[in-house]
Amino acid sequence: MSISSLDDLLERCRTDPGGRTKEEIASLLRLTDPGDMAALWRAADTVRREKVGSDIHLRGLLEISNYCRRNCHYCGLRRDNRAVSRYRLTPRTILDTVEALDRQGIRTVVLQSGEDPGWSVGQLARLIESIKGRYDMAVTLSIGRRPPEEWRILRDAGMNRYLLRHETACPTLYERFHPGDTLQDRIRALKELRALGVDIGSGNLIGLPGQTPEALAADLLLARALEVDMYGVGPFIPHPETPLSNVPAGSVKDTYKMIALARLILQNVHIPITTALCTLDPAARARGWSRGGNVIMPNATPPDVRGHYEIYREKGVGHAALETTVESIRGEIHAMGRSVSTSRGGSLKRSATS
Ligand code: SAH
Ligand code: SF4
Numbered sequence: 001m002s003i004s005s006l007d008d009l010l011e012r013c014r015t016d017p018g019g020r021t022k023e024e025i026a027s028l029l030r031l032t033d034p035g036d037m038a039a040l041w042r043a044a045d046t047v048r049r050e051k052v053g054s055d056i057h058l059r060g061l062l063e064i065s066n067y068c069r070r071n072c073h074y075c076g077l078r079r080d081n082r083a084v085s086r087y088r089l090t091p092r093t094i095l096d097t098v099e100a101l102d103r104q105g106i107r108t109v110v111l112q113s114g115e116d117p118g119w120s121v122g123q124l125a126r127l128i129e130s131i132k133g134r135y136d137m138a139v140t141l142s143i144g145r146r147p148p149e150e151w152r153i154l155r156d157a158g159m160n161r162y163l164l165r166h167e168t169a170c171p172t173l174y175e176r177f178h179p180g181d182t183l184q185d186r187i188r189a190l191k192e193l194r195a196l197g198v199d200i201g202s203g204n205l206i207g208l209p210g211q212t213p214e215a216l217a218a219d220l221l222l223a224r225a226l227e228v229d230m231y232g233v234g235p236f237i238p239h240p241e242t243p244l245s246n247v248p249a250g251s252v253k254d255t256y257k258m259i260a261l262a263r264l265i266l267q268n269v270h271i272p273i274t275t276a277l278c279t280l281d282p283a284a285r286a287r288g289w290s291r292g293g294n295v296i297m298p299n300a301t302p303p304d305v306r307g308h309y310e311i312y313r314e315k316g317v318g319h320a321a322l323e324t325t326v327e328s329i330r331g332e333i334h335a336m337g338r339s340v341s342t343s344r345g346g347s348l349k350r351s352a353t354s
Contacts, residue, residue, distance in 0.1 A: 001027065006036055010043040013264040018224065020265060025217035029257050037257070044260035044292035051268045052294050054338045057345035058329065059108040059140065059272075060101035060300040060322075063309040064089045068114025070144065072167075073177040074205065074247075076239035076310045077114045083241050087305045088118055091127050097300050098131050104326045107344040108138040110163065110297060115144030125157035132158035138344040140201075145181075145189050155196045160346070162193045165203035165232065169222040170215045173208055177244075190226055199347045201230030201270070206258060207250020208236055216258060220265045229347040230295070231269050233258040234276035237312035252281050256291050263292030268348040270295045276312065285332055295345070298325045 001009075009028065013020055031037050065088040068077045077084065089097075098109050109131065113119070128139050141154065142163035166186050168174050174183035194200050204219040223231050235250030255277050262271055272295035273288035281287065285296060300322050301309060309315065320328075333340050 001031070001036065003039075006031075006039055010039060010264070013261075014043060014047055017265045017267055022214055022217040022221060025220055025261060025265065026213040028261060029213040029216055029254065031257070037253075040257065040260050041291040044263040045290055047263050047267055048292050048294060052270070052348060055294065055341035055343075055345070056289060056333050056338050057108070057270065057295045057341045057343075058104075058106050058326065059110050059295060059297045059345075060098075060104075060106045061110045061112060061275075061297040062089075062094065062097050062101075063113065063299075063301040063306070064094055064111050064143075065113035065116045065119065066305075066309050067116040067118055068144070069117055070115050070181065071179050073179075073243040074208070074236055074239070074312075076241060076312060076315075078242060081241045084310065085308055087308055088116065089302070089305070091123075091130065093302060094127060095130060095134070097302060098135060098137065100322060101300055102135045102137065104322065105342065106298075106326070107136065107342070108140060108161075109300070110140040110142055112142040112163075113144075115146075119143070121146070121150040121153050125153050128154065128157040128159050138346060145185065148189070148192050151192055151196055151198070155198055159198060161199040161201065161229070162190075163201040163203075163230065163232070164190055164193075165201075165205070166190070166219070166222060167203075167205050168208055168211065168215060169204070169218040170211070173210055173215065176210070177208060187222075187226070190228075194227070199229040199350075200226070201232065202226060202228045203230075203232035203234070203274075204258075205250065206233055206235045206255050207248070209244070209247055216254070220258075220261055223262070223266055227349065228266065229269060229349060230272070231262045231266055232272045232274050233262060234274035235280055237276055237279060237315075239310065239312045249280060252277065256287065259288055259292045270345065270348065272297055275299065275315065279312070279315065285329070286336060289333075289336060289338065296329055298322060298329060
């Protein structure tokens with residue numbers, strides 16, 4: 001792409017993101033020249049400054065169970081992986097961990113797990129109520145797809161947000177890697193949650209076999225149509241006990257391009273620098289935050305089970321205690337001239353109380 005047409009396209013992304021086509025976004029994903037990519041990072045950073053300001057939000061990620069009834073081809077927690085030792089945290093342990101997050105001044109807890117039928121909706125609702133009754137904290141759930149009648153119960157218990165990545169907006173690819181599940185069902189769940197006033201986060205994987213730049217561009221167009229409040233992109237990382245064990249990890253460069261394009265196309269959303277990206281690139285936080293990102297999710301899972309939440313190879317290995325991680329994250333944020341948010345960092349689209 002010539003410099004003037006690149007500058008022109010980046011400017012049109014900034015001023016009219018909804019008018020951008022799949023082909024235009026795919027052409028930006030194909031950039032390889034370092035100068036061109038630097039222009040993309042700058043454009044994303046400008047929109048980030050305009051739309052979300054300098055704050056970076058910390059959300060505590062608490063992996064409450066690694067049981068899963070699904071069999072996603074890429075994930076180490078899949079049902080057929082018999083090599084995992086499965087755990088489910090008790091409400092007591094979860095509340096103690098939330099207490100630790102509160103002490104760190106973190107105002108969002110993300111409760112994540114496999115699709116675990118071992119948690120009844122009543123137990124989840126009581127857990128959310130206990131957290132909301134004790135702490136001034138937003139509660140996000142990321143526990144896969146549940147029966148639609150449960151959403152209202154969870155919302156009424158105080159659930160503020162839900163993270164459910166659509167993973168890939170290509171229906172054929174989706175069905176290839178998610179036996180017994182469809183993209184339509186995943187999208188329907190996001191819409192049901194949104195209709196109940198729950199803030200929604202979606203996202204996609206990078207590096208699935210067969211995924212083209214057009215498919216990645218379609219991910220962003222879907223996220224725009226869904227009006228998501230948060231959008232996370234993470235590189236696929238192989239896990240030895242899965243059908244995709246021999247597939248190479250997703251590209252770090254493509255992940256940064258998707259972060260920057262998510263900022264340009266979705267604009268007023270929260271964009272985390274994902275743990276998967278941090279696993280592949282030790283400089284991911286500083287790079288990601290200067291290419292569109294504004295969120296980080298430090299791992300608050302108790303160290304004795306952290307290694308069992310092995311979505312991909314060696315996830316959870318070598319991570320320091322929560323206090324140490326949070327301290328170094330704050331230091332990095334200040335060193336970049338950015339600020340640590342003291343708010344809950346709810347939806348940027350609605351003047352929500354979330
Ligand atoms: N079970 C829930 C939440 C836990 S999985 C769900 O699926 O929604 C959270 C995310 O981990 C998934 O959305 C997926 O995008 C990501 N993930 C799973 N396996 C991965 C892998 N091998 N590499 C990178 N990310 C992976
Ligand atoms: Fe289960 Fe989520 Fe892993 Fe799929 S991605 S196997 S739903 S934990």
